[in-house]
Amino acid sequence: MDRPSAEKQVKELHNLLNQYNYEYHVLDKPSVPDAEYDRLMRELLEIEEEYPDLKTPDSPSQRVGGTVLDFFQKVEHRSPMLSLGNAFNEDDLRDFDRKVRQAVGEDFSYVCELKIDGLAVSLRYEDGLFVQGATRGDGTIGEDITVNLKTIRSIPLRLNEQVSIEARGEAFMPKKSFEKLNEVRLDKEEEPFANPRNAAAGSLRQLDPRIAASRNLDIFLYAIADIGETGVSSHSEGLDFLERLGFKTNKERKTCATIDEVIQFVEGWVDKRPNLPYEIDGIVVKVDSLQQQQELGTTAKSPRWAIAYKFPAEEVVTKLKDIELNVGRTGVITPTAVLEPVKVAGTTVQRASLHNEDLIREKDIKIGDSVVVKKAGDIIPEVVNVLVEQRTGEEKEFSMPTHCPECESELVRLEGEVALRCINPKCPAQIREGFIHFVSRNAMNIDGLGEKVVTQLFKEKLIVDVADLYKLSKEQLLGLERMGEKSVTNLLKAIEDSKKNSLEKLLFGLGIRHVGAKAAKTLAQHFDTMDKLASASLEELTAINEIGEKMADSVVSYFENEEVHELMEELKESGVNMEYKGPKPVSAEESDSVFAGKTVVLTGKLEKLTRNEAKEKIEGLGGKVTGSVSKSTDLLIAGEDAGSKLTKAQDLGIEIWDEEKMLDELNR
Structure with missing residues (x-):
C-alpha cells in the first residue's frame, strides 16, 4: 500500500473503530460483531507497523498498552479535586x-x-x-x-x-x-x-x-x-x-x-x-x-x-469463634474465619476469608479475638485486623494441620508457594471442584453435566472421583432431580463420546498443577501415551521446549502419588483413551510437505477450517505460522475479506494461495 492510500485508510479505520467502540462501550448497542472490530483493528495495526509515523496519539491502537514506565510523573491539577x-x-x-x-x-x-x-x-x-x-x-x-x-x-x-x-x-x-x-x-x-x-x-x-x-x-x-x-x-x-x-x-x-x-x-x-x-x-x-x-x-x-x-457501614467488629479449613480444586487449604453473626453492608455475615497461614501470622489472629470485618456489596468478607486491646487471655493460637481435613492425606508445601496443598487426587473436596473442571468444554467436553447435576451426583454418593463418571447407569441418572429420559440418554452419549478424546484433553481435565491446555498438548505430543508421561523424569520434562522446572516438578509429584496410579487404571478399564490422537509436530528436515520450513500467514475468513485448525495442520507438517506479513514470509493463505495483509503480500511478491489450494496440499 502506498503512503497516500495508507493515510486515507488510516483515517477511515479511525472513524469506523471509534464509532464501533462508542456504540459498544458507551451506548451498549454494538452494530457489528466483535470479529469485524478485531479485523479492522488488525488492519490498522498492520498499516501502523509499515508506516510508524501514522500512529497518532488518538489512534484506537493506543488502547492496547505500550511501553512499560519507570515511574509516574506528578501532575498539578488546574483546579483542586475536592472530596465530599x-x-x-x-x-x-x-x-x-x-x-x-x-x-x-x-x-x-x-x-x-x-x-x-x-x-x-x-x-x-x-x-x-x-x-x-x-x-x-x-x-x-x-x-x-x-x-x-x-x-x-x-x-x-x-x-x-x-x-x-x-x-x-x-x-x-x-x-x-x-x-x-x-x-x-x-x-x-x-x-x-x-x-x-x-x-x-x-x-x-x-x-x-x-x-x-x-x-x-x-x-x-x-x-x-x-x-x-x-x-x-x-x-x-x-x-x-x-x-x-x-x-x-x-x-x-x-x-x-x-x-x-x-x-x-x-x-x-x-x-x-x-x-x-x-x-x-x-x-x-x-x-x-x-x-x-x-x-x-x-x-x-x-x-x-x-x-x-x-450506605450502611462496611466494617464492623465481631468475635472470631473458630477457624475452619476448606480444600479447593487444586488442593490448596484455605482457612476461613467463623464469626459471631453480624450485619454488615446490608447482609448478615458469619464467615470471612483469611486467605492463608501467613496472613493469620502477619495479622496475629487468634481464635476468640475481637476482629474488624470488612464487606463491600457482594464481595467476600475479610478480616481486616485484630483489636488486640480487647484480648482477655483466653484466646487460642491457630496452627495449620499436617494432614488434609477431608481425606487425611499428608499436606505438602511446594517450593516457592505460601499455601499448604493436598495432592491426593481422590480427595473428596478437590474432586467436587475438580469434577466440574474435568467435564468442561476445554477438557473432556461432556455436555449436560452442569454444576447442579454434579452436586446431585455427589450428594447421592454416585461418584467419588472422575473414574466413577464412566460407571454411571441410566437407572441411576433417571433417579436424579429434573433428569428425564432424553436428558439422561444425551448425557450418557456425551460421557461415552468423551472416552475417545485425545490424551491432551484428559491431561488438562485432570487439573495437574501448572498444566494448562497448551502445556497438556505439548506433553501429549511429546510422550504419546499416559504411561510414558507418568514415568518421565524431571530431566526429560525440562528438556521439552515450553516446559519449565516448576511445571515439570508438578507433573513428577503428581504421578508419584499412588492414588494417581489407581485412578489411571480405573480410567483405562472404563475405556478412556490414554493416547495422543492429533498430528505430531515435525521438523522441516523430517517433513516432505510443501509447508516444511516455510513461514506462512493466514488472513481473511476460512470456510472449511478454523484458523487454529489450519495453523495446527500446517505446523504439524513442519511449517511455521506467524501473524504478520514481512519479507521473511514465504506464503500467504487468503480467505474471504482478506485485508491489508493480502495487499502487502502482493506488494512484496509473496506467493498467495486460496483456501482450496491449502486444503489440497494439506490432504496430499
Whole structure:
C-alpha cells in the first residue's frame, strides 16, 4: 500500500473503530460483531507497523498498552479535586438541605447520582484530543496515568467536538471483570484483591499499561472542572454536554425538587444496589444550578453544595469463634474465619476469608479475638485486623494441620508457594471442584453435566472421583432431580463420546498443577501415551521446549502419588483413551510437505477450517505460522475479506494461495 492510500485508510479505520467502540462501550448497542472490530483493528495495526509515523496519539491502537514506565510523573491539577462531606443518615441529609436553603432560598433543585466505588480521575483534552489523565492524589497533586487510562475503551481519545476541556470521573472495575481477575490470581496462588475499588486502583497504577489493558476497566464521567465557554448553566446540563462530546455518564440519576425526593431516591438504591453490574457505596447529592453552587462556595476540603450519602457501614467488629479449613480444586487449604453473626453492608455475615497461614501470622489472629470485618456489596468478607486491646487471655493460637481435613492425606508445601496443598487426587473436596473442571468444554467436553447435576451426583454418593463418571447407569441418572429420559440418554452419549478424546484433553481435565491446555498438548505430543508421561523424569520434562522446572516438578509429584496410579487404571478399564490422537509436530528436515520450513500467514475468513485448525495442520507438517506479513514470509493463505495483509503480500511478491489450494496440499 502506498503512503497516500495508507493515510486515507488510516483515517477511515479511525472513524469506523471509534464509532464501533462508542456504540459498544458507551451506548451498549454494538452494530457489528466483535470479529469485524478485531479485523479492522488488525488492519490498522498492520498499516501502523509499515508506516510508524501514522500512529497518532488518538489512534484506537493506543488502547492496547505500550511501553512499560519507570515511574509516574506528578501532575498539578488546574483546579483542586475536592472530596465530599459525608451523610450517614436522614438527619444528616436534612441538615445539609437546611444549610443550602439558608444560603440560596427555596428556589433550587438537587441532582442525585450513584456514588461509584472506584478511583477518581481527571481527563484533559486540547482541541478535542485526549492529552493527559491523572489520579486525584491529594486533591492538588496527582499522578500522570495517561497511558493506562487510554486502555479504558469508554474514554474517547478524540471528542465529537474540537473543545479544550477537563472532565472528571470515576474509573472502576465491573463486578464480572473483578471476579475473573480474582479467579486468575487464585489459580496463580496470588493474593486476591479485596474489592473492585482496590483492583481498579491497582490496575491504573501499574507501570506496565498492558496489565491495565487486560483488566477491562470502565468509567463514568460526572463533572466538568472548568465550565468556561461551554454555555452550561447547571450540573445536569453539564452531564448532557459530556454525553454530547462522547463521554459515558451514569444514567441512574435524578433531578429532585425537595429533600424528601432525595431521601426517597437514596432509600430506593439501598435495596437495588446489589443488582448493579458495578459497585456503589452511596449516593451523591448536588445542587443543580452552577450559579447557586458558586454562591454556596467551598471549604478547604469540600464543596458546600454537595454531599455524599454513605450506605450502611462496611466494617464492623465481631468475635472470631473458630477457624475452619476448606480444600479447593487444586488442593490448596484455605482457612476461613467463623464469626459471631453480624450485619454488615446490608447482609448478615458469619464467615470471612483469611486467605492463608501467613496472613493469620502477619495479622496475629487468634481464635476468640475481637476482629474488624470488612464487606463491600457482594464481595467476600475479610478480616481486616485484630483489636488486640480487647484480648482477655483466653484466646487460642491457630496452627495449620499436617494432614488434609477431608481425606487425611499428608499436606505438602511446594517450593516457592505460601499455601499448604493436598495432592491426593481422590480427595473428596478437590474432586467436587475438580469434577466440574474435568467435564468442561476445554477438557473432556461432556455436555449436560452442569454444576447442579454434579452436586446431585455427589450428594447421592454416585461418584467419588472422575473414574466413577464412566460407571454411571441410566437407572441411576433417571433417579436424579429434573433428569428425564432424553436428558439422561444425551448425557450418557456425551460421557461415552468423551472416552475417545485425545490424551491432551484428559491431561488438562485432570487439573495437574501448572498444566494448562497448551502445556497438556505439548506433553501429549511429546510422550504419546499416559504411561510414558507418568514415568518421565524431571530431566526429560525440562528438556521439552515450553516446559519449565516448576511445571515439570508438578507433573513428577503428581504421578508419584499412588492414588494417581489407581485412578489411571480405573480410567483405562472404563475405556478412556490414554493416547495422543492429533498430528505430531515435525521438523522441516523430517517433513516432505510443501509447508516444511516455510513461514506462512493466514488472513481473511476460512470456510472449511478454523484458523487454529489450519495453523495446527500446517505446523504439524513442519511449517511455521506467524501473524504478520514481512519479507521473511514465504506464503500467504487468503480467505474471504482478506485485508491489508493480502495487499502487502502482493506488494512484496509473496506467493498467495486460496483456501482450496491449502486444503489440497494439506490432504496430499
